[in-house]
Amino acid sequence: MRLAISIKNLFFKYRNENVLEEINATICEGEYIALIGPNGGGKSTLLKLILGLLTPTQGEVLIFGKPPFKQRKLLGYMPQYVNFKLELPLLVKEVILQGRLERFKFRYTPNDFKALYEISQKLKIENLLDKKISTLSGGLRQRVLLARALIANPKILLLDEPTASVDMKAQREIYALLKTLPITKLVVSHDINLLLEGVDRVFYVNKRLVIHESLDIKISSPREGHFCQVELFEELKRSKNDRSS
Amino acid sequence: MIEALELFSNSLIASLLLSFAVALIGPLMLINRYNYLAASIAHGSYGGVGLAIYFGISILLGATLFALFLAFLLALITFKEKYPEILISLVWAVGMSIGIIFIDLAPGYKSDLLAYLFGDILLVPNLDLWFMVGVDLLLLAFVALYKNHLLALAYDREFATLRGLDVKFLHTLTLIMIALTVVMSIRSIGLILVIALFSIPPYIAEKFSRSYVGSMVLSGIITLIVMIAGLFISYTFNISASASIILFTAVLFLGVFKR
């Protein structure tokens, strides 16, 4: 399988103190990675280093063998905070189409609009395209930025807490959609549901990186639409009892 | 009344050309929070006026070159500095000081310097009108070509970078366009008052617009209204036109936002 992302001995600091230390990881094409860890652990920073928005203090990131800034067209990104610049009089469709901009492309083509309608249908925001972005709820705005990340058909998708402000139902829908995308995915999330939606590996980031390989949680009877830490512990207890009996 | 209209004809054309410029660049200044940078260019450009008078070259040319220089300088400062405010203020003050000193040093008769700081829209020369037409056309080309890029940049700089847009180039080009717009309004509104005209109509327009293009159109209309109203107030009471225009703009601003 092809190597999509490789991170070699990466260190990063904004000012004096290392935010990330000695990060080593390789991610294969098509892998689905969940990024977890405490607040301030460096998850968002790691995504920005992979995107090439930040430069490592030491070490390197390669995307399909090349530095990130050469591979920008392959990357789709959704930032952590979605409630910025609300004073800008921008329409939803204008925001989504930004995902198709290029350095020497100044006008949107019919293909761009076709992609706009397809992706907004997938994300169920096709009725909002002519609304002002500031009139949307946080959850809907999150979908709009997800659409912006997806509209250029990226090979690698990096999402920073994509479901932080959406309700439970929308969360499941988004994770179900992600599951169907056959591309490389790195998703930052505190949400335990994500772990059940086809994630291949879990990266725990807290200055350093701990990789949890081959996640194998089998849920005997998940209640429809609900699974949280309590169920997880119940599952663990049950499997422990199974083993001891 | 006919005489009054004749007197007004150049000022009406100037008002129209200025409104067009405000429509094109004002909302862009607003969404990027460039007002402070623009004010620094505007005030600093007085240095160009002083140098032009000292060396006896065309004031329009001197101010244009100097304003362009300031635009590049400020672009550099905003790239390099994490907290650029101090240096932006310095450019502002040093530019003005250069202007004052070179005018002091200039030999012979000194034309009415207040005219460059506060403008006189009743006395805009034809050459300046042509300069304004030129800048308007440049602004139109700039916005028509880069509108989507500029909006993407203003909305989300990181994402724009990721899409491969040349953030530094766009930022510098925007400052250059602001510099040209400032210079084009020296004669009519003056370097000091121009910032109010470039800030307040777009600010009002933004509150009432559904889209960015809508806010551009409305900015232009509001600017034209305040300029013509200011002109008539100035004519009626025989007081400074620029100050009347700006005060009328302020009154409109308060009227719109008093609730």
Ligand SMILES: Nc1ncnc2c1ncn2[C@@H]1O[C@H](COP(=O)(O)OP(=O)(O)O)[C@@H](O)[C@H]1O
């Ligand atoms: N732009 C910045 N400048 C300085 N420090 C930052 C910046 N962004 C994040 N940090 C710091 O870096 C650390 C990691 O932050 P972040 O990557 O946002 O963590 P996470 O996404 O896991 O919550 C935190 O201590 C945070 O305060």
Ligand SMILES: [Mg+2]
């Ligand atoms: Mg974060």
